[in-house]
Amino acid sequence: MRGTLVVYRRELGALFAAPLAWLLLFIALLLNGALLTLLFSSRASLSAPVDISAALEMLFGQGVLFWALMLVMPPLLAMRLLAEESASGTLEYLRTAPLSDAAVVVGKFLAGLSFMALLWSSIFVYSAGMAHFGTAPDWGQVVAIYVGTVLVSGIFVALSLVFSAATRTPILAAFLSFIGCLGFLLLPAIGARLLASMRVLMADAFGSYDRAERFLLDQLSRVDVAQHFIRSYFRGIIDSAEVVFFLTWIAFFLFLTTRTLEARRWRG
Amino acid sequence: MIEVAHLVRRFGNVLAVDDLSFSLEKGEVVGFLGPNGAGKTTTMRMLTGYLPATSAERLTVAGYDVLRQSMQVRRCIGYLPESVPLYREMRVREMMLFQGRLHRMPRALLRRRISEVLERVGVADRESQIVGKLSRGLRQRVGLAVALLPNPKVLILDEPTSGLDPLQRAEVRTLIRELADEHTVLLSTHILAEVESICPRVIILREGRVVADGTRDELIHTLGGAGHVAFEAVVGDPAEAARLLESLPGVSRVVTGERVGIHQAFAIYGEGDLREDVGALAMTQGWALRELTWCRPTLEQLFARLVLGGGSGEEESPLAAPPPPAQGQAAPPAGSAPPSTPGLELFSGATAPTEPTPALGEVGRKAVFYSLNPFDQGAARDFSAPVRAEEKRPEEKNDADQCASGDDPTEEESA
Known part of the structure; x- marks a missing residue:
């Protein structure tokens, strides 16, 4: 546990010592801020009252930008956390130090998550700005959205770490993680498409394909991260079931990361 | 620990x-x-x-x-x-x-x-x-x-x-x-x-x-033996001198080296430092001494033998014989036993010694020196014969040919 904390502290320090973190923060906040301004100004020009909740929802969860940042940031962070260390040899140092692989992975994950949490904490700045200059937003919803956002980020950071642990080349790790995150996010949509296209084929072979298809679609929707996020946090609810859903996936990916690292020992 | x-x-x-x-x-x-x-x-x-x-x-x-x-x-x-x-x-x-x-x-x-x-x-x-x-x-x-x-x-x-x-x-x-x-x-x-x-x-x-x-x-x-005494002096009959040297207490074997000018070289193997005995013998026989050195193998030579000299015994170390056609002469002929290293075979299975200085040979054998200088073409020179500028080149050619022809049998014998 103490080892995790030591790694976490170092990782966070290293993250902000390098320009990458600042650059990522800058770009994300610039885009987010620009989008928010755009939302407000476009609504205002129509002389309709600005819906603050709608604007926040657009910024966190409904907009493309939100998911784009969600898919781009974690791979870039994760590539630094493991693949780069492995390339520079410091992973050998860390893994001969007296702490377990799991401690290393969790420490690094927490550092990445903290960065994402910092990135999304701009929601409080926006909300405070709105409260100061006009109507106060629904603070409960704001907090719920923030918590949900951090949990979603957690899934993607953890998933990116799996790929980062599997390869020695940082850029390759980032690219693979991006593909992986994209695939995971779009899994239900891709699955639905696939099932629909297979329908004609399968209907000929099996009579009652409908039930199987419904079952599969049902299963797929269970791993729909976006839906889970929107269903709960978006509405201002911190549902324990949803929290468990996210934490389970995070734990699973971190477990995979640790195992991948261990497997690398055997390969040498 | x-x-x-x-x-x-x-x-x-x-x-x-x-x-x-x-x-x-x-x-x-x-x-x-x-x-x-x-x-x-x-x-x-x-x-x-x-x-x-x-x-x-x-x-x-x-x-x-x-x-x-x-x-x-x-x-x-x-x-x-x-x-x-x-x-x-x-x-x-x-x-x-x-x-x-x-x-x-x-x-x-x-x-x-x-x-x-x-x-x-x-x-x-x-x-x-x-x-x-x-x-x-x-x-x-x-x-x-x-x-x-x-x-x-x-x-x-x-x-x-x-x-x-x-x-x-x-x-x-x-x-x-x-x-x-x-x-x-x-x-x-x-x-x-x-x-x-x-x-x-x-x-x-x-x-x-x-x-x-x-x-x-x-x-x-254990691996390199106690070394040997390199002895070079003006002696009358090399065979007689070798016999005398062998009769010294503690000497196990004498290898007669080449003759350079009037000096005859020997390598004397035996227990410990034999320099004093050899020196005393030289004095009583009135041999004019040129060299008396106790040569002990260095760790470096040992390492080279252990690491490079392993594998198949037929292969000579690249260090030992730089010009490929002359390999046959670089390796000591089977008649004169190479400086043996009893412990060595146990470990590496090496049969050919890979000492970088295989200067010892049979009596009357031509002394051939190899230059490591890549620009010194046809670098084998015979120092026992007087060198004449005009004759040098053809003689060398001859030498090289002999080496090439004598290459295979020696290799087989040593293997």
């Missing part, structure tokens, strides 16, 4: 470490010596727990099993990998603090230890510099400081002097020698001079196997 028995490690089909066994006592400084790819780094990584062993009967460090009590083992090992992995963006002091925290050192102790260790490796004045901006030598020292910080019982240093200039190398050597008082040190290198100067005990690896293990003198004695 370190015990290894029947350690094996495979990478796929490649056998990197093949049934390795050795042990280190407390306070020993042992050098791992071997060519690249001999399994030095792999063995060290297995000792630190970074790589798991494919199989091992016993693999313990400081009494802890490396596989089962990995954390305890890691706590008592200071490991410096060859690449000197340090976080480049951190300052020296930060790096040390990080290491101390990983090893759970109490804060007061940590602060004291940092200045102590930095002082010791001589980088105390670089404390607040960024690691990435240090030169290679300084980084090496910081790496050593990081490894030393928790005061580990065992230090494992993988090529601690690679990439350093000679001055820095000497400093690191001195440092390691000092460390030997408090720590058990296992270091790897492929620089012989280093091992000879730092490590009392040497383990020579080849292709993942221990080919020799012992102190420097032990190795030289």
Whole structure:
């Protein structure tokens, strides 16, 4: 546990010592801020009252930008956390130090998550700005959205770490993680498409394909991260079931990361 | 402190470490010596727990099993990998603090230890510099400081002097020698001079196997024999002189070397230092002495034999005979027994000696010297015959032809 904390502290320090973190923060906040301004100004020009909740929802969860940042940031962070260390040899140092692989992975994950949490904490700045200059937003919803956002980020950071642990080349790790995150996010949509296209084929072979298809679609929707996020946090609810859903996936990916690292020992 | 028995490690089909066994006592400084790819780094990584062993009967460090009590083992090992992995963006002091925290050192102790260790490796004045901006030598020292910080019982240093200039190398050597008082040190290198100067005990690896293990003198004695006395003087009849020399007490064998001008060379093998007896004999016989030297094999020659001379016995070391057509003459003919090394075959299976100076031959054999200068074409010269400028070239041609024709039979005989 103490080892995790030591790694976490170092990782966070290293993250902000390098320009990458600042650059990522800058770009994300610039885009987010620009989008928010755009939302407000476009609504205002129509002389309709600005819906603050709608604007926040657009910024966190409904907009493309939100998911784009969600898919781009974690791979870039994760590539630094493991693949780069492995390339520079410091992973050998860390893994001969007296702490377990799991401690290393969790420490690094927490550092990445903290960065994402910092990135999304701009929601409080926006909300405070709105409260100061006009109507106060629904603070409960704001907090719920923030918590949900951090949990979603957690899934993607953890998933990116799996790929980062599997390869020695940082850029390759980032690219693979991006593909992986994209695939995971779009899994239900891709699955639905696939099932629909297979329908004609399968209907000929099996009579009652409908039930199987419904079952599969049902299963797929269970791993729909976006839906889970929107269903709960978006509405201002911190549902324990949803929290468990996210934490389970995070734990699973971190477990995979640790195992991948261990497997690398055997390969040498 | 370190015990290894029947350690094996495979990478796929490649056998990197093949049934390795050795042990280190407390306070020993042992050098791992071997060519690249001999399994030095792999063995060290297995000792630190970074790589798991494919199989091992016993693999313990400081009494802890490396596989089962990995954390305890890691706590008592200071490991410096060859690449000197340090976080480049951190300052020296930060790096040390990080290491101390990983090893759970109490804060007061940590602060004291940092200045102590930095002082010791001589980088105390670089404390607040960024690691990435240090030169290679300084980084090496910081790496050593990081490894030393928790005061580990065992230090494992993988090529601690690679990439350093000679001055820095000497400093690191001195440092390691000092460390030997408090720590058990296992270091790897492929620089012989280093091992000879730092490590009392040497383990020579080849292709993942221990080919020799012992102190420097032990190795030289058991593997290289006691050496021989090189004797060169003006003697009448070489055969008669050889007979006289052989009759000396302690002499086991006399090899008659070439004759250069009026001087006849001999190599006298036997127990211990025979120079006095040979000198006395020369005096009574009235031989005009030119050379009387006790030639003992160096660790370097031994290493070259063990590491290069293995494999198939037919192959000559590339060192021994630079011009390929002349190989037959470079190898001593089967008639004159090559300087035998009884212990050697046991280990490497080598039958052909690969001494870089195979100057000894039969009586009356032409002395041929080979030049290592690549611009000196047709470099074989016969020193026993007077050299005439015009005749030189054709004669050489002849020589080379003879060598080429005489090549195969000699090879077969020696094999």
